[in-house]
Amino acid sequence: MEGTRIAHNMARTADLAHHFLEAVDQAAIASAEWRGLGDKNAADAAAVEAMRRTFDKVPFDGRVAIGEGERDEAPMLFIGEELGNQVGIEGALQIDIAVDPLECTNNCADNSPNSIAVLAAAPRGTLLHAPDCYMDKIAAGPELAGHVSLDGGVTYNLEQAAYVLDKPMSEVKVVALDRERHSDLFKEIREAGAQLHLMGDGDVSAAIWAARPDGPYDMLLGIGAAPEGVITATALRGIGGVFEGRLVFRSDEEEKRAEKMVDDDLTRLWDATDLCRSDDAIFAASGVCDGYLPGVIVGEDSVQTFAELIDVRTGEVTRHDRTHSL
DSSP: OHHHHHHHHHOOGGGGHHHHHHHHHHHHHHHHTTTTSSOHHHHHHHHHHHHHHHHTTOSSEEEEEEOSSOTTTOSSSOTTOEESSOTTOTTOOEEEEEEEEEEOHHHHHHTOTTOEEEEEEEETTOBOOOOSSEEEEEEEOGGGTTTOOGGGOHHHHHHHHHHHTTOOGGGOEEEEEOOGGGHHHHHHHHHHTOEEEEESSOHHHHHHHHHSTTSSOSEEEEEEEHHHHHHHHHHHHHHTOEEEEEEEOSSHHHHHHHHHHOOSOTTOOEEHHHHBOOSSOEEEEEESSSSSSOOOEEOSSEEEEEEEEEETTTTEEEEEEEEEEO
């Protein structure tokens, strides 16, 4: 009995990686059936149900830290929901999950790039319980660590990127979400002489692309969803890239709700190690539509998925191209 308890205590989040892989793959397969049909809600519901069903089989004491909303807003994967088949069992791995079963619902509905099923997992209490508000973000590769920061300002960060990466400003590539709220940001990037690349949705994918030395972008800038910021921070902590975020509120109601969820200064600058406070963490994503990852390929009697796992502790990034029988 004592030996069993010790074994449990030595277990890692990464020991469940194949279960997390299955969760994102099943969500991707389910939502892929709705690609191009114009119904983002149906696509999202299919992904949520498939991911939730997969979690029922996972041997852990799980809890949703970031999910589909509060209990009264979401029937499944709501914040605080218990997951797994070892809830309340002594010695079971206690894991918090941040999930977005279908990131870029609009993209799936339109069958346009970068829709993914994605999650982050870490020991209980180590993922920021991020409120459903906006977050101002910066993401970049390991080479820019210590050289760029939200506190530095847009032009400063672009100048730092050009200097550190040893390229002219005209070759510095910045990606941002195509939103009206970014009009001043776009103006400053263009006036500095850098390249601006716009994405309709999907700043998780964009941030990962920006963090990779062989990626198409040097930096992500701009305001996106705060919950996705926590998931992104987990991935970039594993890659070794730069990620910082600061909460942005659209109303007094959002700010008051955040005060109840975040036991800290709401104006503070969060880096990746603040948002994901453990290196015993896993990031998993599976492609729905082609983009950062290839999308699901549907055959006559099988489907093929393309997923990625990032082990934060080891920094290992692995690709998993799998065939599932129908």
